[in-house]
Amino acid sequence: MLTSEQNELLTRVGPGTPMGELLRRYWQPIAGVSEFDDRATKQVRLMGEDLVLYKDLSGGFGLVDRHCPHRRSDLSYGFVENCGLRCNYHGWLFGADGSCLEQPYEDTVSTGTSHRDKVKVKAYPVRTLGGLLWAYLGPLPAPELPEWEAFGWTNGFVQIVLSEIPCNWLQGQENSIDPVHFEWMHANWSVRLRGNRGPYAPKHLKLDFQEFDHGYTYRRIREDTDDQHALWTVGRVCLWPNGLFTGDHFEYRVPIDDTNMLSVGWFYNRVPREQEPYVQASIPTWRGPIVNEETGEWITTHVMNQDFIAWLGQGAIADRTQEHLGRSDRGVGMIRRQFMRDMERIAEGEDPKAIIRDPAAARSIVLPIADRRPVDEGYSLEELRAGKSFHHTRFMFQAGQPEAVRAAQEEAMGMAITTKGYVDG
Ligand code: FES
Ligand SMILES: [Fe+2]
Numbered sequence: 001m002l003t004s005e006q007n008e009l010l011t012r013v014g015p016g017t018p019m020g021e022l023l024r025r026y027w028q029p030i031a032g033v034s035e036f037d038d039r040a041t042k043q044v045r046l047m048g049e050d051l052v053l054y055k056d057l058s059g060g061f062g063l064v065d066r067h068c069p070h071r072r073s074d075l076s077y078g079f080v081e082n083c084g085l086r087c088n089y090h091g092w093l094f095g096a097d098g099s100c101l102e103q104p105y106e107d108t109v110s111t112g113t114s115h116r117d118k119v120k121v122k123a124y125p126v127r128t129l130g131g132l133l134w135a136y137l138g139p140l141p142a143p144e145l146p147e148w149e150a151f152g153w154t155n156g157f158v159q160i161v162l163s164e165i166p167c168n169w170l171q172g173q174e175n176s177i178d179p180v181h182f183e184w185m186h187a188n189w190s191v192r193l194r195g196n197r198g199p200y201a202p203k204h205l206k207l208d209f210q211e212f213d214h215g216y217t218y219r220r221i222r223e224d225t226d227d228q229h230a231l232w233t234v235g236r237v238c239l240w241p242n243g244l245f246t247g248d249h250f251e252y253r254v255p256i257d258d259t260n261m262l263s264v265g266w267f268y269n270r271v272p273r274e275q276e277p278y279v280q281a282s283i284p285t286w287r288g289p290i291v292n293e294e295t296g297e298w299i300t301t302h303v304m305n306q307d308f309i310a311w312l313g314q315g316a317i318a319d320r321t322q323e324h325l326g327r328s329d330r331g332v333g334m335i336r337r338q339f340m341r342d343m344e345r346i347a348e349g350e351d352p353k354a355i356i357r358d359p360a361a362a363r364s365i366v367l368p369i370a371d372r373r374p375v376d377e378g379y380s381l382e383e384l385r386a387g388k389s390f391h392h393t394r395f396m397f398q399a400g401q402p403e404a405v406r407a408a409q410e411e412a413m414g415m416a417i418t419t420k421g422y423v424d425g
Contacts, residue, residue, distance in 0.1 A: 002320040002336070010339055011168045011317050013255040014048035018343040023047060024138035025352055026241055027145045028254050029264045031133040032160040032285025036061075040080045047137065048257040053126070056080040062096035063135050065122040069100075075121070098123030130266060131160055131283030143355045144362035146214070150250070152364055153268055153375060155276045157412035159405055161265040161398050163288040163308070169242060169261040171311035171318050172253030176244035177331035179220045179236075180204050185306050190423045193300055208235075209331035211338075214354050215240035217368055218331050230370035237367050238335065240354040241342075247369040248391060251304070259316040263288075265304065269392050270378035275414045284405045288398035301421030302399045381415060394418040 002010070013020040030044055036055040043066065044051045050066040052075045062085060068075050073089035080086070084101055086093040093102040100119040107116070125142055127134045130151035136142040165172065175181065187201035202223035210217050219235035221227060237245040244251040252264040265288070271278045290308050292299050298312065299305040325333065342352035356362045369375065374389055384392050394417060395401045395409065401419045409417045 001323055001325065004319075004321050006336075006340075007317070007320045009343065010320075010336060011170050012258055013169065014258065018346070019339065020047050021138075021346055022339065022342050022352055023241060023255065024136075025143070025346065025355060026138075027127065027134040027136050027142070028242075029132040029252050029266075030063075030135045030254060030262070032162065032283065033128050033131050033133055034160075034282050034285045037282070041076045041078065041085070043076045045256045045260075046135065047255050049137070051122075051124070052076040052078070052085070053133065053135075054078075054080055054085045056084055056096075057082045060096055061126040061128065061133060062094075063124045063126045064094060064096075064098060068092060069119050069121050070103075092119075094121045094123070096123060096126070131158055131285070132264070132266065143351070143357055144359055146354075146356055146362050146365055148245070148250070149364050149366045150245075150248075150266075150268060150375075153270075155278050155378070156268045156270045156375075157278075157280060157409050158269075158283045159267050159395075159401075159409070160283060160285040161263075161267070161288045161304075162285065163263040163265075163290055163304075163398065164256065165261050165263050165290065165308050165311060166259065166316065167261065167311050167314065168259060168317040169253045169255040171314045172251075172261055172263065172307075173238075173242050174332050174335070175307055175311065176251070176253075177209065177216055177218050177238040177335055178328075179207055179218045179331075180328045181307075181310065183222070185310055186303055186422060189306065193423045204328075206232075207328060207330070208232075209334055210235075211334070212368075214365065214367060215243075216331060216334060216338075234368050234370040236370060238331065239367070241339070241352075245367050247371055248375055249397065263304070263308070265397060267395070267397060268375065269409070269413065270375055271412050272381040272384055272392075272414055273378055274381050275412065276378075278412060280412065284402075284408060286400070286402050286405055289400045299399045301423045302396055303422045304398045306422070384413075384415060394420055396420065396422045 041052055041054045044053045051063055052066050053063050055061050068087040070092050078085045078087045084093050084095040091104040095101050098120045100116045103116050125136045127145050134145055183201050191198050204220055204222050206221040208219045216238040217235040219232050221232050225231055239245050242253045248268050250266040254262040256262055298309045345352050379388050406417055
């Protein structure tokens with residue numbers, strides 16, 4: 001249980017708030033590179049700031065204030081040039097660093113000192129990695145963008161899924177260190193959603209949480225596993241500060257503002273050995289719906305959709321003054337205390353946890369993976385047809401995989417893929 005002041009401190013992300021300042025110290029994934037195959041600008045709201053993400057004609061990306069500094073017109077309706085973004089109202093042109101490169105009328109009539117040099121638009125650095133666009137909104141110099149080993153994996157089909165979830169980001173991140181929810185929210189609830197009663201899934205018997213350089217691991221022993229099992233010896237990763245890594249996919253909980261988050265999923269499927277070598281031409285990005293259009297209710301069929309329901313159920317900002325934490329929540333307590341310590345470190349002018357300043361240390365970072373076989377060796381077609389890994393033959397994480405993405409995944413895998421959810425057995 002927290003005081004309401006502590007809850008405010010942990011959840012508010014606007015400019016100048018302690019948690020907002022903390023999260024601005026890290027590169028955040030904000031979009032898919034492939035979203036810009038057929039568009040030049042995208043409206044983005046990030047930690048309470050309204051921005052425009054764009055790709056200019058030379059292929060460079062920029063992230064600038066939504067409002068033009070001239071007379072506040074909306075730059076997302078601007079048009080890109082070889083270098084930068086031009087406002088569609090009076091034609092002022094801005095570079096990715098925010099400098100004003102042209103002011104057509106002023107440039108024509110002015111003599112002497114340039115009016116341009118006095119004007120800048122707010123601008124943030126953008127990088128590409130793993131098919132994602134990453135933004136850094138903190139003080140310069142920016143730290144290194146961590147290049148997780150997974151972003152360099154080859155011979156795989158990768159897809160990115162974006163969903164806007166109307167609740168605070170921390171509810172998502174506390175789910176990143178919550179092993180017991182899997183037993184109930186995914187296993188037992190899914191059986192009941194299928195209409196079966198049946199026996200309950202194997203119970204959790206023992207939990208452990210450990211800090212490491214890039215976050216925390218959570219480890220578990222269930223009734224059907226023992227202390228030799230990789231879920232105990234290795235575990236899964238709560239990635240610092242707002243991610244989850246399970247071995248073949250990442251999930252990021254990126255604050256849009258205090259009461260909305262962008263869920264960014266990055267999913268890797270190694271192709272069957274017979275399909276190697278495989279090179280993916282483009283990583284698709286799609287929008288995952290969270291509402292069932294027919295019923296108007298939340299979608300319950302897929303793993304992450306189920307998680308979203310838990311987070312949404314906690315309210316726009318969970319009232320942590322009303323909760324009753326148990327021993328299963330020890331990891332939740334650990335990350336809350338770490339955030340508090342990090343806020344103090346920032347106030348003292350230090351870097352918070354998991355900031356990387358050494359470029360060499362940011363290359364190909366290996367994270368704990370409970371089962372490396374599916375990503376290191378993969379499977380044969382025969383093994384997959386025999387049901388060796390259902391992760392490979394269906395996309396069960398989020399509902400709504402577009403037909404074109406399913407077809408591309410089938411072509412990569414050389415076999416049929418179903419979009420059926422976790423609930424479908
Ligand atoms: S408002 Fe953008 S150029 Fe005038
Ligand atoms: Fe979950």
